[in-house]
C-alpha cells in the first residue's frame with residue numbers, strides 16, 4: 516500500500532520534474548548517447564517515462580526497458596513510440612529480482628535506482644554479466 520502510494524507520488528512529481536532535469540542534462544545526455552555503438556542491444560534500467568529514448572541511436576536493434584513503477588509504463592511506451600522504438604520490450608520488475616540473461620546486451624544504461632547497500636554489489640555484478648562490452 517505504502518509502496519503503491521510512493522510509486523504514484525513519484526510518477527506525479529516526475530511528470531513535472533523529469534522534463535526540467537532532462538532539459539538541464541540534455542547536452543550531457545546527447546554526448547553520452549552519441550558514443551553508443553550502432554545496431555546495439557540496449558538495456559535501460561529504471562527507464563522512467565522514457566526520457567532517454569530520444570537520445571538512443573535510431574539504429575538500435577533491440578531496446579529493453581526495466582521499470583517496476585507501473586504508473587510510468589504508459590508514458591514510457593508513448594516515449595518509445597515517439598522515438599521510433601515501437602518494438603521496445605518492457606520488463607516491469609526491479610533489477611534485483613529480474614532474471615536478465617547473461618551476455619545479452621551491448622550497453623546497459625542505468626538511472627539512479629533504489630537498491631539497498633546490501634544488494635548493490637549483486638546488482639552491479641548482474642549488470643556486468645548481462646552486458647557484452649561492459650559499457
Ligand SMILES: C[S@@+](CC[C@H](N)C(=O)[O-])C[C@H]1O[C@@H](n2cnc3c(N)ncnc32)[C@H](O)[C@@H]1O
Pocket residue numbers: 533560561562563564565566567581582583584587608609610611626627628629630
Ligand atoms: C530518477 S528516475 C530516472 C528515470 C529516467 N531514466 C529519466 O532519466 O527520466 C529512476 C527510475 O528508476 C526506477 N527504479 C527504482 N528502483 C529500481 C529498481 N530497483 N530496479 C529498477 N528500476 C528502479 C524508478 O521507478 C524510476 O523510474
